[in-house]
Amino acid sequence: MSGQTDQHSRAGATAADIQAHYDVGKEFYGLWLDPDLTYSCALWDGITGDPARTDLLLKAQHAKLRYHLSQAGITANDRLLDIGCGWGSLLRTAAEETGVRHAVGLTLSTDQHAHACSLGLPGVDIRIQDWRDHEPDTTYDGIVSIGAFEHFTHVDMSRDERITAYHAFFARCAAWLPPLGRLSLQTIALTDGHDLDGPVPAFFAREIFPGSALPRLSDITTACEPYFAITALREDSADYVRTLRAWSTRLLQARDKAESLVGPDTYRRYRTYLRASEIVFTRRASTLYRITLRRLRCRPR
Template identity: 45%
Template sequence: MTAPADGANLFTADRTAVAAAGIRHHYDIGTDFYRLWLDPSLTYSCALRETPGDTLEIAQHNKLRFHLDAIRAECAGAVLDIGCGWGSMLRELSETHRVERSVGLTLSPAQAEFIRAAAYSGVEVRTENWLHYTPDTRFDGIISIGAFEHFAQQSDTSAEKIRVYREFLDRCRGWLTGHGTLSLQTIVYGNMSRQQANSFMQREIFPDSELPTLAEIITAAEGIFEVRSISGGRLDYAWTCEQWARRLRAHRAEATALVGADTVERYQRYLKLSAMGFRMGKIGLFRLVLQPCTSRYFDREDRAA
């Protein structure tokens, strides 16, 4: 599938190189550093608290289960994880649900190496942008957690962002079987605009990344996916960032020995600002379960026949 002509300038080699560089800037700082303050599964995205007594580890497992249930992983034969991180979802697909084939996409060589070393049964990991990926099979489910935030760039207009998101969703639709489901989790702008976003976050933490708005996602999905369910997790993410910050403070000396005092200070500031942003509603978190529009599916099958 190729990009639409009116958005061709949005899908250049330079653009994808910038995206990869931004991911490496953040995620390839070192797995041992992240291991100090993430939960044991190395799940680096918003957790899901179901009870006030949930620990971070339990809440992260709840989040994984939410997305696995959304795509009906227990009866899936093939699943794609776009933005697979250190592979916590891929491990669940392999070891808990015994999915025959799971593919993970990441732009971080360090994460890909970590997953390959685990040698999960039926799991393939690729250091590849979704724009360059051409699957050789369709998937019963696609999961994407925390990757959508990196698809657009800070220089994009809202219309350009929507074209990028629509291209992503259209490709996902084409990669799914007729009964497939996309489970998407992403940070969004809340009650602030991009002009009000913290320059420290844009410059030092997630360079060349741009958050979507919920309206942009819904607009991009029109005619491609129906929204089966949508749930907010803004306060869950505030709590998650606070848990990470607490753990990083507790391991400050070890973290400093690994990455240096400046980096530790930068991450502590990032986690504090993020927690505050979620608490104040400046940024939000949504989990969307998306079902392909039936009319598009039958149109495509009719053409194939």
């Protein structure tokens, strides 16, 4: 890993910030996520029934992973980059179902890296690497980034500073794609016109996601110029309400085991964060975007 990633002068979450959240450990996350450990909003189109059921949660997560692979234009024998690959569920779907030739996954979490490597996926290279330090030899056919964008800036940055940081991300993605290549991005966002302040965001920034901040859609549309055109946009906040309800129900059902793994304080923090998030999404103070971006022909700097 680059030594640069731990510098707090860098925009967004540092490796230490990421590890504070994700390295709580896969045994704990495995109690309430789906068996593939996908840790982002699922896609519930046409899926009915109790979202906390393992088979339904898994189905909705797979629907989301397939959606992003399709939006990124990934087909058999392609080269794929997954920025913020988590425990490797998208890479697994890409390798086992789509048949990609080569895929690279980036994470800052040592626990995620160890687990994703243990999957032994053919043609898949998982790295503990910040996207800012990624320097591939050749371009990719498509890029997916799910639930990582929220970590690329922090709450103390001004809007101009955040736009600059997002702009750098889009410039790098554009440089890694051929003209017309696609990036499929999923992120939580602040709803334009809503101000989320007070104890809830302060609790998130202090206790749950240090070094992280939510973008607004207008930040993304501004920052992706002149590299990308947005070709599809889904706003799926109801999907996050269902996903969060599934996760918090499953965590509650596994309370004894969870407390024995991480202690009562951490258990309580996570239950509070999942319930608070559900309320924030229900009230539409935050929302969930799935955004397809197509690289324009201009030359990335």
